[in-house]
Amino acid sequence: MTERREMRKRILHYLLLLALVITVNFFLPRLLPGSPIKTLTGEEVGSLTAAEKQGILAAYDLDKPLGKQFLLYLRNLFTLNWGNSYSKRQPIWRLIRSRTGWTLLLAGSNLLVSTVIGSLLGLFAASHRQSRRGAAALIGSTVISSLPSFWVAMILLSVFGAQLGWFPLYGAYDLWGKYTGFARFLDILRHLALPLITMVFTSFMMFFTTARYGALQVLSDDYIKMAYMRGISPGRVRRAYVLRNTWIPVFTMVMLDVGYLLSGSVLIETVFSYPGLGSLMQEAVRARDYPLIQYTFLVSSTLTIFAMFLADLCQPLVDPRLRGAGDE
């Protein structure tokens, strides 16, 4: 199986996945009980006659048979004519673009920080497993990751945001002071801090356990014992061998959970009023805003597929054992 063929198979696999996602995305919102009529007309929907309501649905092509609506959906999707949201009355593309940016920032930094902190802690816990410090790292990490995320969020907001005033209470950036350049960068960091810390508390554990386990395996390996016996310092051993060999499982872990991490956290976004994709999706579902639901799901799924694809590509680079061998 040449590498080219392998690559083509892989791309085909992901394209098929994408096609499936696009199709499901169309039907999913329509399976929800209720209809967008209340969102489309406003509060006093009860005062409209049945004929008037029908007319409004017709104006949005919602009275056509399902098959026809599907074709319209496909056409709009591929001509990038995504239209306006039913509930927000704005071009969907614009809505999604700004929110996606913030979600990527939050999710991306969470991925980075959780991986680093989790792996370092895991490594530490493994290499000091006989000592009290290692046990402390293990127990401490277990306790912290056992706390429910919204609980942590509310407490952080209350203490560090409201009482101590170190961090702002809402927004992704200072809405009223228009910062630019470096000041803006710092401002964004300041607003990112609490949501990020909350997310890290809950997601670092998976990297911790993986890194720790990987390190444990390697540390008990024969060739590590040989290295110690040969007099190579423990520090060098750690850096040279253990570190390199825990990379792989951690990276695999990242790949497994990237979808979950990227889907945006509704809880965090709600508590911190952070304008991300998760809360947009939730509002869309609440309003039965069909096009918005479809496109936000699509964007989220596509990002995930893309990340999985990238991870697939990078895996041989990271793990020499996989080079040249077929994966599936």
Added chain:
Amino acid sequence: MPAMNNLGKVGVVLLAFILLIALFAPQLAPYDPHKSSPQNYQAPGKEHFLGTNDIGQDIFSELLFGARTSLLIGFLSALISIALGTLIGMLAGWFEGGTDRWLMKLTAFFMTIPYLPAVIILSAFTRPGIISTSVILGIMSWPATARIVRSETMTLKKREYIQVCKAMGAPDRYLLFRHIVKELMPLIMYRAAARVRAGILGESSLSFLGLGSAAQKSWGTMLYYAQAKNALLTKAWVWWVLPPGLCIALVSCALSMISYGAETRLDRRMEDLL
């Protein structure tokens, strides 16, 4: 590692303790947790060990009965998740080829669905309750288990005694469900602990978003009402917010410790999976 085994034992004891409390909740609880009274928002005192909530129900009794619901949802969702993941992973790893490809596509598809929004949509279809919450949590989390089980199955397949049995004409079904599953058990147990933990935390998150069954007594719904009644902004956080949160944390800890203990039995097999 002896230290790990000790940790595992501590975990087991802790979990057993909590399970016993949940089991004997009707006997241990001083009040019926559903019984309301005019004494609402009471601080802890002689009559109410942890005070009362917004409709005068005894918080301590709620906590004890809540253990039942939370643990039940945790275990049930883990069961569903593990069962599905194991089945799919085993079939994919055993049969390989086309079956494997299609099952892996299915797995990948489930992994691309954004988690919480999918949960929100699924909740809109079902009536909130223990079963539906468990099912939702379960079916949103089986892919990871499936992949791990698949890799392990592929390795196990190559084992000598399996090959011999096959050569002797043993049917696939027999081999799969009699031998492979047995070999997979330690791995499954390890994953199960993680999933129960995730199930309990997931239940509380769903309740917080208002997607759980608000009528039931669970730690998650206790936190939901505490948050809705602004307990965090008043002194009530000590007796209304802290206890359920700590209980959730305690069970999660116990399960983690158990999984550390189980680890030691897995040995080398884990290496190939990761």
Added chain:
Amino acid sequence: MKSVKRLLPLLLAVLMVLSLCACGSNAAAPAKTEPTAAAEAQAEPASEATPEPTQEPTPEPVTLTIAITKDENSLAPFTYVSATGLTVNRLVYDTLFTPDMENNVVPWMVEDDYTVENNQVYTMKLLPGQFFHNGDPVNAEAVKFSFEYPGDKNVSGQRKVCNKIESIEVLGELELRFTLKTPDVNFLRDGFCLIRIIDPAVYEGVEDPTTVEASIGSGMYKLAEYKTGEYYVLEAVDGYFRGTPAVQTINMPIMGDSTAIQQGILSGELAASTGNIGMEMVETFAANPDLAVVANADYGPTIININNERAPFDQVDFRRALTYAIDVNGICQMIYGDYALPGAPGCLRTDLPYANQTAYTYDPAKAVELLEGLGYTELNADGIRLDKDGNPLHIQILSYAESPQRTRICELMKEDLAEVGIELELVTMDMDTADTYIWPDFDVANGRDYDLSTWGWGTAAGNSYTYLISLCHSDPGIGTYNVCGFKSERFDALVNGATITSIADMEELLRQLQEVVIDEVPLITIGCPDKLQVVNTALYDGWQSGKGANVVNIYSFLPDA
């Protein structure tokens, strides 16, 4: 390096413990948070006004930060989403008449000497000096356009009002005359207080008003900035015809989480919010000298719908039994404390001048008597009554999963009903899903599929003279709020046979209707919870509030007359 790694989990644990301790001290020592908030206010650049030290009187602030609880799109009359949007866009758009702080209708854009003939012909003259935010003048043509344009567009509330008008004559630059199709005593409140005056130049010829992005009104504030999902900035209109507003800029972050909003108010970062606070928070806020709790009557009732078309609820004695079995006043007290008006079987607020003062009686014995009279005499092992076929009396109540308060009401009801042998099953579901059972397609003519459900109507509904009629009339065209499927020949006859020529006539009809309703029990009204809000008086002291009004209203921002 190593020691840092070691300390990390311990440090985090210590931080958590410290923060938990700090959390508790929040309520215990509210005075302590004050210096922090003030210091913070001074440190932050452009966010809010710096309160001066105590000796001098507080000068009028330039900027206030007020949280808005929902994203209401561009705040335009065709794009707003909920009652919050109506509240805030009243600052940006003007209406011809407006309710004052006593909830009486007063002229706003027109002279005091308007005339009303037979409740059908309204002649009025606009006050001079009014302009739209883009400079266009507000004249009779613009007003005429505002009442005609929405008539065939998708936005429902305004459409119904516009279609009640027969003709609008422009009598002069600023004068006009409205003629309604039929006399309507409620039009001053339901029509002239509702329709926002829009600029014809912006909407002329536009088929779909939701596509218009600009939000141009003639109100005291103009919408300076709007960022979807994030915030609004309102700027005062200099030279507004009733006086330049006292607050120059209002920054409104969109914050969906009520805990975060209350944190913000406690810390001084927010001066107010469009939303409510819970009654359990009143003590905490009242203890803070800079904050003031504002409680006002709100007209939206919380009710329990009964499906009158389904057995056993189709028997009036069963419905009566429910009202005796459920401790309605007790539930209202438990859920809302002192901040609600307990409901009455007449379905109207008891503080209205024409309201029937009969109250709910909690009498389980009487309920049992009625139930036994209906044939439910046998009890099973769990104490639940059996019907003639031996089936236990098991009924369901639907409630929104998003509303913890309503779910609590259901829990309390469950206990009360268990006492008399009725088993109540609580089913919570997502709001929109629940609506499909209770009010399918938002049309009462489509039937209903539930036993009982918690429900509520908005302030506007409860505030109107037509509320009771819309609630109980069996003709779907008239009884548009009749989600209970109530049908009473007596009620219908009274409404159909009445000739209303004045408010007094209307009130007399309502008195008679209430008597029917008390007797025939279409539903149960738990109560009318107050609008409970909190404002920061140190940052700004011009807050005005009144019956049925939010603190964020036009009177709060008018300069002192």
